[in-house]
Amino acid sequence: MGCRLASLDWNIVGSMKLKILAAGITLLLFALVVYALGSTSPRADLTYVNPSGIHTLDPSRMSWTQDFRVALNLWEGLTTWDPQTLEPLGASAEFPPMISDGGLTYTFTIRNDARWSNGDGVTAQDFVRGWRRAIEPGSSADYMFLITDRIVGAADYVAWRIEAVTQLSALERLRDGWGIKETHAPAIARLPILAGIINPDGELSQQIEDLSIDWAGVYDDVFTRHVGELDTRFDHVGIEARDPRTLVVRLTTSCPYFLDLLGLPVFLPVHESIDLLRMRPEGAPITAEGLVVYDPQWTKPLYRRNGYPGLITNGAYRLSDWTFKRRVRMAVNPFHRMAEKMHCRTVDMLVYENISAAIMAYEAGRVDFLPAMDVPYDHEIARLSLSGERKDYYLCPVLATYFLNFNCVSDEVNGVANPFVDRRVRKAFALALNKKGIVEQVLRRGDRVAKSFVPPDVISGYTPPSGLDRDVEAARQLLVEAGYPGGEGLPPIELLYTPSDELVSQALARMWEESLGVGIELRSRESKTFAEDKANHRFMVARGNWYADYTDPTTFLDCLRTGNGNNDSGYAGARYDTLLDRAEAEGDTDKRTALLRQAEAIVVEEDFPIVPILHYATPVAIKPYVSGLYTNARLWFPFQSVKVDR
């Protein structure tokens, strides 16, 4: 590719061509400017910033608080939460609903004036559709457990569907001549047509592949039968639209916080127009693998394929515009019952990945509201807020805990013996921590020191156990008992964390090194590798945090149940599980609270599978001319009652 030196006579060579070239480049530049810059629109009534952009607007699939914030302003569920007290309030349904059968059956009456953004009335069928989407494989995601754990028949339905999906995926591969994976093989072995032919103890995938069966025929058979049973099976699930305005929900056990749960996006209704975008290969309601899939573009306001009218929502706002990584604009839903009284007619959500720039924009008055200020100098923001210098900075205690997981289950980690299987070692490390130092000196951003897993003073009616104070002497004594006097004999302890926990992890390492005489190896991994290592128990100590899904202690305590998907420490406490089971079955509120408290005491005072360090306090900035935004422990900000007097 080299251009060699040459002698030229400048005047003759290519001056014409060069002029054309220059003109061409200028034209391209002009076209790019026009295209890339897009069009600008007048400023919205309320502008706020979301650092990372929306991950998804699909209510069944969302799991991030920022997405919830937008979704719960666009849609309205059966209930919502009071922005100041977080008590459940009625939304699309009349409140309170009729509760019968000892708390097992809820009957909701949908309001007459509940309307979609195209004028259609909201019906109970819309809720059934939305909840069904939330559990159907193909459109479901991590919050599915809220439905399958509590609603009659949901878990069975999902299990039946997953079995069919696994079988269909595997049969597809067999039909096309690819071998099947060992993980799919047991499902195939359960097909009635193979009963008696397969030896369940042998290597299943090999046996299956060796059979000479017309797999295409088997596939068609299973597929048709499954499609035929889809709706009849779903009828067994405890969600029923008895008439267009009555929704009946049946629970497996009584759930005192069910109305609180219903405010979450997984329980939102979905307009019937979504069926226009259901992927129906060859007209069947499911894909070839048995999945229920909708065109992911259904959340776009201007999508028109197949006669789709664009996203239709039933909340106070409708989606007016969504440009990728730049802005989401919400405008008033003209058919909402509060539409006349709303002051904020348009709301803009801007994406600023550089949070310092977002703060600068807020200071310059271009942004009205910052629901998150996660920057390295947040201690300065906390100081300004606590001293009263900046009345527009608020420190919001949230229902979330930052803690450390100890690996309770592996004998060896990365080839090194894991000392944390011994309870005494865990307790020693927990007692040696100076949590106050971390909260008040390292982070200094107004978090609260955590002695318990569940944050205190947030869930009304529940006082968590008091936990244990720092006691370095006792910690050293415990190490001696465990066989590691003065830290001798302990292998280098690996601390696994993500780059955002840099400061805390370094401080923790130093604390342990100084008080216990152990050696700590810091392992910072980016989030995907971190998540995988944590899930596969490839750590000794790993950071963790948990944001409450609903306002009840079980959202925290269930994480430590044996076998729970979020139980990263691998803790398997029989006494703990029994107490939680008893609490679930207990109808009396006081007795239930006492049982939960007992269970939590096991964790934070005896066994220490985790060590809670702090309860988060999120700084929030609200301009003084904005009224109607209240800070609360769930960072729930409905915009319909907001007034902006700029």
Added chain:
Amino acid sequence: MRSPILRRLRLGALTVACVYVLTFLMVIALPGNPFQQGQHHIPPEAEMALRAQYDMDNNWVYFWQFLVGALKLDFGPTFTYNDWTCNQVIASSLPVSMLIGLMAVLIAVLIGVPMGVVSAVRRRTWIDVSCLTLVLLGLSLPTFVTGSALLIVFSVYLNLAPIGGWGTIAHLPLPALTLALPFIACVARLTRTGMLDALGSDFVRTAIAKGASKRGVIWKHALPVAILPVVSFLGPAMAQAMTGSFVVEKVFGVPGMGQHFVNAALNRDAGLILSTVLVFATLLVLFNLFVDLVCAMLDPRIAEGV
């Protein structure tokens, strides 16, 4: 020049194909689960079902399916941004990156070439050293430092530009300038070396002997020759500027394409990695070809060798 161009295009297509294969191999060798988002673990059956749906449980099938789609310019879904397709992501971010990249290269040429010329002409004086030092500063500071400094000085204190974001002409100069700084250094260095070589060569001495003015020698005789390595460098530089601007995008909040390389890699998002890499490789091939054509235009002797 028909057939050499076709030949280059064919070679380019082959390179792009090799790039696809290599990237695919790297992607399937990566540990990590693209379906895990948020704090809850996804149930294994749900994950299996998702893999089956996107044909990601069979690498061979996925390889061909993606390739066929790519040839039809349909790059499939992305898991990093659930509600968008790769096409939409690239379509919205590529023009932005192209604009900033083009501006950055223009700035680099408009500033770097004169600096290089001045440096060469005033060789071995303090002007030379200071010019060199000034441009090399662009290569001596990480882009996040220069970008943040420019943001604070011009947007916050002097209020001359909006604080990041995108949408108007005023959003363009600061990111383009930040991106241009390392290129200014490279362009200036190349120009300087080229000029020094040209100034010491025979034909320049001939021109001086024939009575050409100093200015004429520099601008009309030496510079066109010296500029060739710079033009040749601009090809890959433009592709690099368009797609390697992650830091600039992060600091200034510009919705460009550089961030998608990084985010896709960190999220193990096969579709997005493959599509962005294919776009990058195609751009690189096209820019290299274009730049070689311009070189050939400037120097007819090369045209025969192209």
Added chain:
Amino acid sequence: MVNCEKRTINNPLRRLLRSRTAQASAIVLFGLILLSLVMLPFSVRWHNAQELTRSVRHPPAWSPVQLDSNQAADHTPRDTSSAFAHRAGSWFGHDDLGRSLFYRVLPGFLVSLAIGLAAAMVAVIIGVTWGAMAAMAGGLVDQALMRIVDTLYGLPYILMVILLKIALTRPLTALFAGHSGYADMVILFMAIGGVSWLTMARVIRGQVLSLKNELFVEAARAVGAGPVYVVRTHLLPNLVGTIFTYGALVVPQAILQESLLSFLGIGIQQPTPSLGRLAADGVEAVNTFVGYWWLIVFPCAFLVVTLLALNFIGDALRDAFDPKSRAATLV
């Protein structure tokens, strides 16, 4: 004044030594290296000395922050050199954990330099081997190897580094079981070196191709020497200049790449400092409320000086060894 004299000096080393900027750069670099090495014992002891009570985010001062009597006993230095070293710790201020920035910037400088040199060595080793193999083998092997280089050019640099780093993390951590600090450094410079060898391979191939046709090589082949022997004994000495030149150009690039990876959060492992890491931390601490200027000024000053020096030396090397350069282009 256009200088048309051809002042070519034939010995490359002398040409190199004549360059004044290269001299100045070398002096500055060696000075810094000397300073860092002298302070190394203190750096090793104090680079992670967290003081959560008194010095968190303290600006630079001439003497250590006032101790209260409880802590004075632990920190009273025993001899004058120690006392001086202790005092020097406050000169650059303290960071978020109360650590002395002075004793983080100095070892950070050494770490960055080490990573740069190591990455350059990796790039040199891969590049030279690749280019020489391609040139010596010729024919299809040559075509295939160069096709792979073209393909790798077509991959975005930043993506490659990240993917390499992610891919290498698990196996190398297992290899270095228990010493994850070392594993991280190795992964880092292997990942950076692994994407920086392409230009080197191309240049070396070009050089070897032209050298291959020289008489002395033909003579060696006539005597029956194998290709490896030829490369080692006859070609390498002639390639040294090019290797140094292009290798030296990789060092500043590698240091910048490391700072980019630190900015992304996947760079050098804490608490080991590096200039890139310190600069990234300093930039993130920039805000409009309180100025923590020392957190960014000192690491960036060191970074600028180091990279400028390395760039100048690299330029001087290139000008000295470049066989095509006809003019003395040194300053």
